[in-house]
Amino acid sequence: MVDRGADRKGATQAAASRLRRSRWLLAAAVVAVLAVYAFGGLSIYVPLLALALLVAAAMLPADVERQSADEAAAIEAGGLQLLSGEYLAAAVADPLIIFDRTATLVHANAAAFAAFGGLAPGMSLSLKFRAPEMQALLDGIVSGTVASDVVDYKEKLPVERTYRVSASSVGHATDLYVLVFKDQSETRRIERMRADFIANASHELRTPLASIAGFIETLRGPARKDPAARDQFLQIMQNQTGRMARLIDDLLSLSRLEMKPYLKPGTEVDLRQTIDSVIDSLAPLAGENGLVIERDFIDGPHSVPGDRDELFQVFENLLENACKYGQSGGRVTVSIVRDEAGPEPGIDVTVRDYGPGIPEEHIPRITERFYRVDVENSRTQKGTGLGLSIVKHILTRHNARLSIKSEIGKGAAFTVHLPAH
Incomplete structure (x- = not known):
């Protein structure tokens, strides 16, 4: 945390020092001029006047410095008096709770209300946070056994979140204490x-x-x-x-x-030509599995910004999966359509099979590494469990996304949404 009072004090001292140096220089210049006139035959009072100026220059900066320091201290005190614990707590982005010696809540900032809800002054924190580690933390702080302490705390509802909780006293002899919750869930x-x-x-x-x-x-x-x-x-x-x-x-x-970083704009890929190449390369696999690959492309050019090799890998993975796991459907359809519904125009490419489909509970996790709907079937089909993870990473680099729809017994459809510009 930046000590603004120290900054102001340092700035004031520096200004006073500069003022002192400038006055000394001015006095020295005046003395030099008077000395020249003195040696030129002027009265003896001229050197005495020069000596008086030197003494005044030596004494004046000290007074100025003391006055400036006093003014800085007054400004600092006045500024801090305008602040309150409520304002300081509101400025903290993490959940923060202030409580007293009886572990009763005195104040909570907006982040604490958003994270835990149901907080109100006068509430017992021992009843709010019943986890043993939180009870031990509160007991140690309010009893004075420790001045500060840190524990890990896991909140179960409404969603599971993990916090690093630090507790310490506030000020001196205030009988107030503070809890700060640092969210560690993503880490x-x-x-x-x-x-x-x-x-x-x-x-x-x-x-x-x-x-x-x-x-x-x-x-x-x-x-x-x-x-x-x-x-x-x-x-x-x-x-x-x-x-x-x-x-x-x-x-x-x-x-x-x-x-790799996100893909830089400038490179255009002919989407239709790329997908035609993918279909031609997987035609032998489709023939072995008794499948027919059908094309449903709109007319006209289909250029999108991207890397051809990476997009080839995306559609190769999707079409290969459709041929392996949807072979009971007898056919696979690859379609290209324009998407004009969103704020920016795009092109959607859908690879659809008519096989057994994917149970709904597996769809949110199907792009995770090594996640398989059917482990034995995947290994039989020589799958590594990483294909859809690679697809997801490539599409992220292309500012694109993948959506999956499936119904048991009616197959699955994997749609790649690509930006047109």
Whole structure:
């Protein structure tokens, strides 16, 4: 916190010092002039007059400095008297609660009302915050056992939030204390996501490694002279190494995307040409799964700002998922339409399958890393659980978004909303 009183005092002292130096210089100049005239034959009173000026210059700045310091102190005292605890609490962005020696609420700022609600002067904080760590914090502060303390507190309702709560006394002999709640929810969420990501990545790599190690041991032992078993195990090992390679490639793609800034404007991508290339590249996969890919494109050019390779990866992931998981529907539809409804014109690209669909409770989490609706089916289809996370990151860089609609038994539709300019 900036000490404004110290700043004002320092400024006043500096001004007084400058004034003192200027007066000394002026006095010295006058003395020099008088000395010249004295040596030129003037009266003896001239040097005496010069001496008097020097004495006055030496005494005057001290008076000015004292007067300026007194004025600064008066201004500071007057300014602080205009402030109150209520004004200071309102200036704090974090939830802040002032309470007395009986742990009774005296005042709460607007942020505290927004975070906890139901606060009123005279309320017992021991009844409001019943968590053991909060009870221990309040008891330690009001009893004088500690002058200040910090604990972590988790609020369950209406949504779960985590706070770092600091408590301390206010002033001297005021019998007032303050609680400040620093919201740590976003930091804890990121830490939890990072830990989950490392655990999931380790698990995804450990499983094929354990499988390969087991088959190597079998090939060196019982299956050493069994050609049929050797060929089968080698094929499985090849599949597992391919799975690890895909997982590492996807992890590297995510890492590169997170390090890149938002896409700079200026580069145009022909959306129709890009999607045609994606459909042509996945035609063999669609044929293997007995699917027909249908096009439903509007006429005219469809240029959008973006990176062609990254947008190709987006539509390749979406169309590949539709071919793998919607094969029971017999067809996949890719459509391009213009969106004129919003404040800015855009282009929507929808990849729709007619397979089993996605249960509604999975849709909000389907773009999370390693999140799978059906784990076994995903691994059978050689999925890494990172495809839609990559899609989400690329679209974020392009100032675009992804929406998902699905109904059980009627398939799923993934729509990419791209800005036209």
